[in-house]
Amino acid sequence: MTAMTTIGEPAELKKYTGPQRAAALLLVLGKTHGAPIWESLAVEEVKELSSAMAQLGRLPAPVVEHLLVMFSSEIAGMASLHGSFETTERLLGNMLSDDKVKEIMDDIRGPSGRTMWDKLSNVSEGVLAAYLKNEYPQTVALILGKLKPDHAARVLSELPREMGVEVIGRMLRMDTVQKGVITEVEQTLKIEFMTNLARTQRRDPHESMAELFNAMDRSTEEAMLLALEEKSPDSAERIRALMFTFEDLTGLLPAAIATIVKQADKKVLTLALKAADEAARKIFFGGMTERAASLLREDISNTGPVRARDCEEAQSQLVLLAKTLADKGEIMLVDPKSDDAVIL
Template sequence: MSLMATIAEPPELKRFTGAQRAAALMLALGKDHGAPIWEQLSTDEIKELSSTIAGLGRIPSAVVEHLLVQFTSEVASMASLHGSYETTERLLFGILPNDKVKEIMEDIRGPSGRTMWDKLSNVSETVLAGALKHEYPQTVAVILSKLRPDHAARVVSELPRDFSVDVVMRMLRMETVQKEVINQVEQTLKTEFMTNLSRSQKRDPHEAMAEMFNSLDRSTEEAMLTALDTRAPESAERIRALMFTFEDLANLLPPAIATIVRNSDKREMALALKGAPDQLKQLFFNAMTERAARLMREDMAAMGPVRARDCEEAQSALVRLAKDLADRGEILLVDPKSDDAMII
C-alpha cells in the first residue's frame, strides 16, 4: 500500500479540479522544488497553470497535506496557502526569464488588456490621437485597422484633418497586412509607445482635487478655494477651471438637458431650479413638455421660502447626475479646458 493511500482523502478535495490540484501542488513546492517541473512545461501549459494558480484563493491545509504527503512534516501546521496574481508572479520570476513572465502575467490578468490592441482600445481617443499624430501615416493606418471600429472612428476625428485623410486613404488601399509587419508594430508599441503613453497619462493632481471639490457643499468649497487663493493662487485657479459646477449646465445643448430631466428626481430638480439663475431655469423648462414645465413652476411656487443650503445640495445632486450620465456614455460633458459646447 502506498503512503498516499494511508492518508484519508479530505472531503474538501472534491471541490478542486485536476488543474487546481496541480496548481496547488506547484504553489506548495515553491521556486526551488518546482523549478525542474516548470522547465519541462510548454508556454501554453505554463499559462494555463499560472492562470489556475492566480485564481486559487485559499487552500485548506488538509488538501495541501494530501497533495504533498511526502512533505507532511512541513505542511501539517499550515492554515492555508494563498494563490494570487502576486504570488504567481513572484514564483515565475524565480523560474523564467523576465520577458516571459511579463507576457504570461499580461495574458492571465484578464479583460483590462489581454493584448496590446485591447490595451489601446482602453486609451482615451484624445490621448491616443495626440501620440499617433507623430507616427508615420502608414503605421497609424495599421494600428487603427486593428482597433474596434467605433474607437478608431473617435481617434480619426481627433487627428489633424490632412493627416487623418492620409491615414484613411492608406487604410482604404491596405491589403492583408503581413503577420511580420503586425508583429513588428506590436513590438514597437510594447517597447516604446505604451511606455511613453503611460508617462503622458499620469493624472494631474488638480483634476483629482477638482472632482473632490465638486462633491463638497458650497460653503466648504468656497472656504477651501479662498484659502488656496492665498496660499497657492495658481492651484486655486487651475482647480476652478477644471471643476464642473451647476452653472456649467447652462453650456449644455437642449438634448443633454432633456436627458438630465428624464433621469432626475423631479422634487429635487424643482428645489435646485428654485435657486437657479433665470436663464438656467428657462433652459430646463424648454426641455420639458408644456404641462411638465407648468407643474414644475407650481411645485417651485408651493415650496415657499427654502434654505439656500438645501438648494445648493439639490444643485450638487443634479451635477452628480450629469456626471453619472456622462460616465454611462449617455451625454458628454463640456471639457472645462475648451470652449466646445456639449453634444449627445
C-alpha cells in the same frame, strides 16, 4: 510523514522551472482544490501552465511533498492577505521569468481590457491621437478600424486635418488584412505605447482634489478654497480651473442637456432648478417636451421652502451625472474655459 517536515529543498526540484513548479502544485491540488485558482487565471496563463503540466512527466515524491509543504506553510503563516501590485509582482517572480513578470505587470498596470483593442478603447482620444500622429496613415487606418466607431471618430477629430482625411481614405480602400500584420501591429502597440503609457501615466492630484471639492457643499467648498489660496495660490487656481460646476452645465450643447434631463431623477432635477435663476431653468426646460417642462415648472412652484444645502446637493448630483454620462461617451462636457476643449 517525516519527509513532510524536511526543511531542505530536494535536489530534484532544481531542474523544474517556475511554471513547472506551479503546474505541479495545481496537478496535486486536483479539480476540487485547484478549480478556484484556475478560474482566476487569464487565458494566456492557463495555456502556459497547461503546457508546462503536459511536459512534467513523472513527479518524484520528494518534489511533490516539498511543494505542498511550501504552499501550506506560507498560507498558514499569513495572518491576512493583502493584494497589491507589489505582492502580485513578488508572487509571480517566484514562478515566472523576469521578462514574463515584467510583461504581465506592465499589462495589468495599463488600461483595463482583455484584448489590445479593448485596452485602446479605454485610452483617451487625446493620448492615443498624440501617439498615432507619428505613425503611417495605413497603420493608423488599421488601428482605428479595430476600435469602436464612436472612439475612432473622437481620435480622428484629434488628428491633424490633412492626416485625418488621408486616414479616412485608407480606411475606405482597406482590403482584408493578414493576421500576421495585425499581430505585428498589436505587438508594436504593446511594446511602444501601452508599456510606456503604464509607466508614465500619472493622474494630476489637482484633478482628484477638484472632484473632492465638487462633492462639498458650497459654503465648505468656498471656505476651503479661500484657505488654500492663502497657503498655495497656484494650487487653488489650478483646482478652480479643473472644477466643473452646475453653472458650467448651462454651457452644454442642447443634446447633452436633453440627455442629462432624461437620465436625471425628477426630484433631484426639481430641487436643483429651484435654486437656479430663470436663465438656467430655460436651458434645462429646452431639453424637454413642452408638457414635461410645464409639469416641472409646476413641481418647482409647488415645492415649499427648501434648505439651500439640499438644493446645492441636488445640483452637485446633476454635475456627477453629467460626468458619468461623459465617461460613457454619451455626452461631451464643453469646458467653458476653452473655446474648443472638451472634458471626457
